Amino acid sequence: MKTVGLELNDVGVLAAVHDGSAVNLIDLNDTSPRPGWPAFVLKEPDGLLFGQPAEDRCMESPRQVCSTFIEELSHGSSHLGGAQKAPAYSELTYFFLRDVLDRIRERVGQIDRIHLAVPPAYLEERYGRSEKIGLLLGMIGDMEVPLVGLGGSGLISLYRSPPPPPGVKIIHVELFLHSIQVTVCTREDDIRSQACHRFQQLGFIRMMRVLSDAMGDRLLRETAYDVSEDRRIEQSFYRKILEVLASDDRSRETVLEIQGGSRSRQLRITQETLRADVSPYVESILSALDRVVRELDSGPDRAVLVLTDRAERIRGLEIGLRGRGFQNIVKQGTGAAAFGAAWRARDLEIPKELSMVSVDESVPIVSGEGEGDEVGVRPVLVRADRDDESTAEPPSHVVISGVAHSIEGDRFTIGSKNLEEEFDLKLSRRFSYSGLASCRVVRDDSGVYLEVDDGADGSGLRELIQSGDRIHFADGRKGADLLFIHVAAH
Structure with a gap:
């Protein structure tokens, strides 16, 4: 069925x-x-x-x-x-x-x-x-x-x-x-929806308009070319911005190539300029969430804020939320x-x-145990936004729930308490609905790597990691992060 x-x-x-x-x-x-x-x-x-x-x-x-x-x-x-x-x-x-x-x-x-x-x-x-x-x-x-x-x-x-x-x-x-739509729920014997707030003119279209205007103005200043003169070029520009936002590559710089007339023009976009371009839109979202929090009987530090995958891709939003006092932020897959x-x-x-x-x-509330639920959850490596890759340090610690754990030895294993294995660092059940998640951090002469055993699709994972990178555990429902940091030796 x-x-x-x-x-x-x-x-x-x-x-x-x-x-x-x-x-x-x-x-x-x-x-x-x-x-x-x-x-x-x-x-x-x-x-x-x-x-x-x-x-x-x-x-x-x-x-x-x-x-x-x-x-x-x-x-x-x-x-x-x-x-x-x-x-x-x-x-x-x-x-x-x-x-x-x-x-x-x-x-x-x-x-x-x-x-x-x-x-x-x-x-x-x-x-x-x-x-x-x-x-x-x-x-x-x-x-x-x-x-x-x-x-x-x-x-x-x-x-x-x-x-x-x-x-x-x-x-x-x-x-x-x-729009941005905010659902307020509470957990008692079940998880219950209490209210929904819809903030119009704060949706994806508004974000794209803010970015298109900011990037178009910068292209005009740098190349004297106005993308709005030709709607076909404007459509291509829209598509290229979509590709930047959808990319999981948060590398230091992206180059947009705009073909107009007989010439090709380039616009260089750093993570810093991208966040600056979208910042007026992000500030509007933060102000809307401030109004939601004022209606609650608890502050942002005592609530769990859940960002969908779409909302999480709004550059600078998570940083702004933490600045507003939200410390318990969960990113959904x-x-x-x-x-x-x-x-x-x-x-x-x-x-x-x-x-x-x-x-x-x-x-x-479902514990996640039972027939068909024992599904391993593979971690996803989320790169830090860096303006200069050369300044990144190899990680020495991994942070979970605000507590830093030293990465000791050349092979450091991380896994759920629900698995019948011994791990150097044991995760609580919240890191997946089924509680089944594991990976390892391996150190050799070339750097520090995240390794994951072959999954059901037959593909393994070995990725270089640096300070500021995160491991995001998600199974399409709810996720949680482990942050890698570098602590200088004394």
Whole structure:
């Protein structure tokens, strides 16, 4: 039986499938530098085009492209193409969802059950809950999809993740195309959603506009070339910025090459300039989160702040959050809500009618033990942002929860207490929902390396590590970091 979890985020819709033994992400888009199928629609003379091809025309043909239909789901007009009889937001959402479901079926075959992780604002009356959920259920019913439940993506992404202590607030931050949505949850006997805050004009599109303007101005000053003079060049510029943001390579410098007319022009981007370019946008997000914290009965230092993979890629955001007092920051892996929804789909039964579909306001706390759950979690090496690689030092210590542990000897092993092995440094269960995670730090004449044994895909890992780098343990649900530092010998 194949159960599917669908993460309805318009930056890039993601899906995960549980085939009875494991949960895996489904690749819905192999033509973009970032994962997921983006919720854009392009109006062409012969019909509508959805997803990546539409986003690839968003700057070139802005009046013919709409990207607000998921967020604004309603009977209201989309004004697509400027026509008086433009399709409604609900009509665009219907055809987009049908396109996504067709893509899923092409990859996994028949869908036996599906659970939707929807934008958290869908479940708030002040943002139109009744209309949005009613429309969504009507679409699903018309498509004859075996829907078993739905819930806010912030809450669903926390399902089967290590819970914080009872009473601790969880602040979940997610990036959508036209908003930042913040879900506030608390852990008692279960994990319960308490509130959702939607901050419009702070989404991915705003970030791209801020970056495009800043980088375009710098290119104009340095080369006297204005990318906005030609919309095709502007579209290419947009795509190149996407590639920079989506890259896991946080190296010191990136060079954007812009082809305009008969000449090629280059714009050099350092991590420092990238953070400076996006800083006004980051400051707006931090101010929004300040308002959320003021409504809580505890300060930022006593809450757990969860960043999705999309939000974590906003350069400078984590640094700004720590400056605001958030010390307990957890970074989720790609598709956390899709994974959580796939697990929920397995747990729930298909209702007799759509009016009985479960709408999750809370999710049970699951220890992660049991049949099918003993899955090893491989660590991911996250490079530090450095302006000068030559200044990096080999690590001497690894920091966990603020405590530095000396890396002793030429072979230092790190692993979970749940594994039946002896480790130089034992991790607590929170480093993965299953508690199964291990790696080793190896020192030789050429440097210090992170090594991981072959995984299920047959690929091993051996990477040079330096001070400032992190190991990120994540299984698509929730992650935690180990920081490498260099302490000079006295």
